[in-house]
Amino acid sequence: MAAETGTPTTLTLKSNDDELFSVAESAAILSVTIRNMVEDGCAGGVIPLDNVDGKTLASVITYMNGISAIPADEEKKKSYRDKFLSDKDFETLADMVLAANYLNMSCLMDAVSAKIAQVMEKKSVGWVRRKFGIENDYTPEEEAAVKEEHKWTFEGVETDDDN
Amino acid sequence: CTTRSFVTDDDNDRISRLPDDVLVGILSLLLLKEAGRTSVLSYRWINLWKHIPSLDFDPGRRSELIGSDVLTKYLKWVDSVISSHKSPTLKQFRISFPLSKSNSNSITRWLEFAFSKHVQRLELDFCIYFINTNRFPEGYLFAPPTTTLSDFKSLKALSFKSVDLSGGAIEFFLRNCPLLEQLIVHSARKLSKLEVCGSSLVLKHLEIVRCPFLKSLKVAAPSLTSLTIMDFEGVSLENIPTLVDVSITLRMPRRVYDDDDNDDDIWCRHEHLKVFEFCGYNGRTCDDALVECILKNCIVLEKIIIDPCIEYSYNRFSRSYMEKCARTKAKKHHVEFVIR
Numbered sequence: 001m002a003a004e005t006g007t008p009t010t011l012t013l014k015s016n017d018d019e020l021f022s023v024a025e026s027a028a029i030l031s032v033t034i035r036n037m038v039e040d041g042c043a044g045g046v047i048p049l050d051n052v053d054g055k056t057l058a059s060v061i062t063y064m065n066g067i068s069a070i071p072a073d074e075e076k077k078k079s080y081r082d083k084f085l086s087d088k089d090f091e092t093l094a095d096m097v098l099a100a101n102y103l104n105m106s107c108l109m110d111a112v113s114a115k116i117a118q119v120m121e122k123k124s125v126g127w128v129r130r131k132f133g134i135e136n137d138y139t140p141e142e143e144a145a146v147k148e149e150h151k152w153t154f155e156g157v158e159t160d161d162d163n
Numbered sequence: 164c165t166t167r168s169f170v171t172d173d174d175n176d177r178i179s180r181l182p183d184d185v186l187v188g189i190l191s192l193l194l195l196k197e198a199g200r201t202s203v204l205s206y207r208w209i210n211l212w213k214h215i216p217s218l219d220f221d222p223g224r225r226s227e228l229i230g231s232d233v234l235t236k237y238l239k240w241v242d243s244v245i246s247s248h249k250s251p252t253l254k255q256f257r258i259s260f261p262l263s264k265s266n267s268n269s270i271t272r273w274l275e276f277a278f279s280k281h282v283q284r285l286e287l288d289f290c291i292y293f294i295n296t297n298r299f300p301e302g303y304l305f306a307p308p309t310t311t312l313s314d315f316k317s318l319k320a321l322s323f324k325s326v327d328l329s330g331g332a333i334e335f336f337l338r339n340c341p342l343l344e345q346l347i348v349h350s351a352r353k354l355s356k357l358e359v360c361g362s363s364l365v366l367k368h369l370e371i372v373r374c375p376f377l378k379s380l381k382v383a384a385p386s387l388t389s390l391t392i393m394d395f396e397g398v399s400l401e402n403i404p405t406l407v408d409v410s411i412t413l414r415m416p417r418r419v420y421d422d423d424d425n426d427d428d429i430w431c432r433h434e435h436l437k438v439f440e441f442c443g444y445n446g447r448t449c450d451d452a453l454v455e456c457i458l459k460n461c462i463v464l465e466k467i468i469i470d471p472c473i474e475y476s477y478n479r480f481s482r483s484y485m486e487k488c489a490r491t492k493a494k495k496h497h498v499e500f501v502i503r
Contacts, residue, residue, distance in 0.1 A: 113192060117193055120193060125203045128201070129204060146209060
């Protein structure tokens with residue numbers, strides 16, 4: 001391990017579109033999936049990550065390097081995460097949450113999930129549908145029945161918008 | 164406005180194509196009502212919220228909690244969620260509502276549900292500050308209808324507010340919840356005697372607040388790091404080697420030592436204690452003795468906070484004298500001395 005030998009160990013990660021990335025082991029093991037491979041001794045050559053494309057992996061590695069450079073200070077880590085995610089569109093966030101899920105990186109997973117949840121907070125059903133492009137496939141009768149069944153979800157709740 | 168900027172045509176409804184566990188993770192960050200409301204979005208969403216592992220039945224604004232209609236709605240809400248909930252385990256189950264004795268059947272049913280899902284964090288807040296508080300259905304604990312003792316094994320945090328429960332019931336949890344790290348009891352009006360003792364306890368945080376009839380409290384918990392006791396008469400502290408943070412409020416000018424001859428018996432050496440907050444200081448001899456005792460036995464103490472209680476008759480002269488003495492003592496021990 002890097003800390004023991006004094007020379008930083010570098011891992012090579014391969015995305016599903018065959019891009020290769022070098023990353024310090026100390027940063028990469030933020031991913032429990034990668035850490036398990038390292039601990040099992042399977043991280044010698046190239047580590048193939050079949051569920052992550054190159055664009056997303058590049059972004060995840062930027063995050064890994066950024067967050068692992070911050071010493072144990074939860075406040076600073078949080079503000080780094082907020083800044084890191086601030087300019088990402090939904091497509092990128094969706095790719096990122098899938099990658100974080102696959103790589104088993106709970107801190108990134110939680111941050112991206114919170115970011116998506118924030119968008120849905122205090123919003124009406126109609127607004128969320130429009131915002132995320134969700135197609136309403138209920139018939140009007142079905143929708144009325146689901147609403148009736150979940151009546152409690154509309155009681156005592158205010159939304160920022162109409163409909 | 165901003166509605167269109169978030170998704171492009173290419174990733175229309177991308178969110179619905181995310182895997183179930185990812186979406187459930189997102190929904191668990193919303194309020195329960197908001198999460199439930201997503202069922203109306205489309206077929207894809209109808210059952211997702213039923214898998215969220217945290218159920219916080221927060222009714223929202225407190226001013227709207229009065230009236231039988233509100234009560235009926237609350238009971239229905241909890242029952243309805245419980246009957247459709249699908250997650251096999253629960254991280255959190257929280258009830259917060261002014262419930263009364265007539266609701267004990269519901270409460271028992273809810274507890275049964277929470278324990279059957281191996282709840283990790285259980286919070287009951289009956290929000291009542293009147294005399295007529297609600298009794299905890301203790302019969303349920305000692306002769307559980309359908310639960311078994313193993314259902315308590317996952318509990319890590321317990322919080323009871325305005326719930327009448329006896330020391331026996333609390334001790335039941337301490338005995339049967341090997342993972343319990345946090346115990347909070349507020350306004351338990353029937354609580355008279357409590358022992359939080361056991362060498363195998365992993366309890367880290369203990370808070371006993373506003374239990375007016377608590378006459379005797381014994382604490383001996385080897386992993387305890389934070390202790391808050393408010394409004395009590397007699398306490399005994401033993402075997403708490405890792406204690407870091409303590410806040411104690413005295414209610415009556417009674418001694419905090421159970422041995423008249425030797426104060427040091429209770430205040431065994433606390434080798435990790437850094438901050439000691441003493442609320443309700445009233446310049447009494449026993450208060451001074453306690454401060455002295457703390458200074459002597461807490462060898463790494465960095466800060467002692469004295470919060471004089473203005474509720475009690477208080478003499479300005481004795482205060483300034485007390486402050487002077489205490490400051491001198493604190494200085495001698497290199498401890499920061501703060502008076503609120």
